Amino acid sequence: MEITKLDVFLYCSHCQDETLxxxxxxxxKISSTECTNCHRKLDMHxxxxxxxxxxxxxxxxxKPTRLTQEYRDDLNKFLGEFPKRALSKPYRLxxxxxxxxxxxxxxKDGN
Ligand SMILES: [Zn+2]
Structure with missing residues (x-):
C-alpha cells in the first residue's frame, strides 16, 4: 500500500477559481484533495x-488456496505472519x- 501526492490545478468552489x-x-485512488490557496480539504473517506x-x-x-483462505479468515493475523513467509522476493516484500x-x-494520524 502506498501514499503518493500530486499537485494539480482544479476548480475550487470556495475560491471560485482554478487553484493548485x-x-x-x-x-x-484519490483519498483527499486540498486547495493550496484556501486550504479547503475534501476527504474521500x-x-x-x-x-x-x-x-x-x-x-x-x-497463490495456493491455503494462503488465500488464511488471509480471508483474518487479515490482521495474516499481516502479522506475512514477513515470516518465505516468498520469492523478500526484499520487495x-x-x-x-x-x-x-x-x-x-x-490513523489523520492523513
Ligand atoms: Zn480554494
Missing part, C-alpha cells in the same frame, strides 16, 4: 483496510510491508 490542489492518492485487502487479494490471487505500515499509520 494537493491531491493525495492511496494506491492510485477511503477505508485503508479495505484498500489494503483489495490490494493483497490482487497480489495473492495466483519487506519494502512493501514498510510502505503499508507507513500508509496505515498516516491514516
Amino acid at each position: 490542489h494537493s491531491v493525495q492518492y492511496l494506491n492510485h 477511503l477505508n485503508p483496510k479495505r484498500e489494503l485487502y483489495k490490494e493483497i487479494y490482487k497480489r495473492i490471487v495466483t 519487506k519494502r512493501y510491508m514498510n510502505e503499508t505500515r507507513t500508509a496505515l499509520k498516516k491514516f
